[in-house]
Amino acid sequence: MIRTLIRGTGRYVPERVVTNDDLAQWMETSDEWIRQRTGIEQRHWVSETGETGTSDLGLKASKTALERAGWKPEDIDLIIFATLSPDIFFPGSGCLLQHKLGLSTTPALDIRQQCTGFIYGLATADAYIRSGMAERILLVGAEVHSTGLDISTRGRDVAVIFGDGAAAVCLEGVETDEPIGVLASVLYSEGKHAESLMLEAPASRICPERITHEMLDEGRHYPKMNGKLIFKLAVTRLPKITMEIMEKAGIKTLDEIDLIIPHQANLRINQFYEQALKIPEGKVYNNIQKYGNTTAATIPLALDETIEKGIFKKGDTALFLGLGAGVTWGANLYRHA
Numbered sequence: 001m002i003r004t005l006i007r008g009t010g011r012y013v014p015e016r017v018v019t020n021d022d023l024a025q026w027m028e029t030s031d032e033w034i035r036q037r038t039g040i041e042q043r044h045w046v047s048e049t050g051e052t053g054t055s056d057l058g059l060k061a062s063k064t065a066l067e068r069a070g071w072k073p074e075d076i077d078l079i080i081f082a083t084l085s086p087d088i089f090f091p092g093s094g095c096l097l098q099h100k101l102g103l104s105t106t107p108a109l110d111i112r113q114q115c116t117g118f119i120y121g122l123a124t125a126d127a128y129i130r131s132g133m134a135e136r137i138l139l140v141g142a143e144v145h146s147t148g149l150d151i152s153t154r155g156r157d158v159a160v161i162f163g164d165g166a167a168a169v170c171l172e173g174v175e176t177d178e179p180i181g182v183l184a185s186v187l188y189s190e191g192k193h194a195e196s197l198m199l200e201a202p203a204s205r206i207c208p209e210r211i212t213h214e215m216l217d218e219g220r221h222y223p224k225m226n227g228k229l230i231f232k233l234a235v236t237r238l239p240k241i242t243m244e245i246m247e248k249a250g251i252k253t254l255d256e257i258d259l260i261i262p263h264q265a266n267l268r269i270n271q272f273y274e275q276a277l278k279i280p281e282g283k284v285y286n287n288i289q290k291y292g293n294t295t296a297a298t299i300p301l302a303l304d305e306t307i308e309k310g311i312f313k314k315g316d317t318a319l320f321l322g323l324g325a326g327v328t329w330g331a332n333l334y335r336h337a
């Protein structure tokens with residue numbers, strides 16, 4: 001049967017580091033509050049001058065992934081770009097990246113699944129590959145949050161969390177009888193919670209124009225979050241989906257999973273998750289301390305680091321999982337080959 005394998009990974013974060021103390025100059029917050037409530041110590045934001053779009057970060061990450069895979073851009077059959085912060089309202093960042101890679105007509109699609117963008121993207125890529133619609137896919141998760149945050153006390157609950165960054169993986173289909181590559185994926189969404197984490201405007205449903213000066217004054221173009229609800233949903237659903245995907249893949253105990261890369265939304269969420277399932281120390285990989293929440297980029301960013309550091313080795317099985325805006329939640333199991 002055809003299996004989907006990762007052939008190369010890459011990551012890129014902008015050079016500008018914004019510490020918690022930096023944020024405390026612009027809003028009422030403190031290094032102590034941010035560390036205690038989220039685990040975040042710093043994040044990378046794009047430069048305050050010039051224009052750096054999400055596809056620019058994605059391009060840098062993609063170049064590294066392509067190089068490590070030994071691929072040329074022309075080898076790609078399809079680009080899947082996961083982001084909630086596209087360069088422009090439309091067309092999607094996948095199209096912009098396609099052009100920046102020097103490609104002429106390679107198909108590109110964007111997916112808007114926020115924190116589960118990579119998980120949905122990997123499941124989608126796996127389906128394309130196993131159905132024979134594509135052999136080689138470039139999957140990118142990238143975000144530029146910093147230009148869209150309310151960097152004031154009004155927006156502090158959201159602003160302190162998010163960072164900019166990108167990561168990419170090259171995925172290839174191989175014919176094999178071995179249980180390797182993407183072993184299983186599980187996806188969910190529950191739109192009734194859409195307003196618990198959303199960016200309301202500009203929006204096509206707002207008539208007669210998508211945004212007004214009044215809306216800008218009220219800050220309705222900034223993301224709003226019911227943090228407590230999202231936190232509760234994450235700590236209850238992530239353990240459940242772990243059990244579900246293990247059953248789907250025929251994995252009986254957590255001992256058979258070598259590495260768990262959860263979405264990096266809040267270190268406390270991941271600690272609750274670890275405790276709920278009594279996961280042995282060292283199995284869950286976190287890097288939110290350095291990057292904050294880079295949404296669609298968090299899981300591939302961590303994946304790239306674990307491969308580079310030799311933590312995720314050939315033969316190991318990894319679980320990727322997360323929950324975020326939508327709400328959407330999901331997981332993939334992947335065996336490295």
Ligand code: UT7
Binds near residue numbers: 029160325
């Ligand atoms: O990736 C997308 C998915 N998102 C998530 O998974 C996020 C899940 N939620 C969270 O991570 C947490 O809810 C937050 C980190 C966003 C907030 O932490 P919390 O422990 O739930 O705090 P809270 O919202 O209940 O606020 C507690 C207090 C409030 O003050 P009062 O009302 O007690 O006086 C807030 O106004 O902390 C205040 N506060 C802050 N103080 C300093 C909120 N944000 C900040 C801040 N600095 N940045």
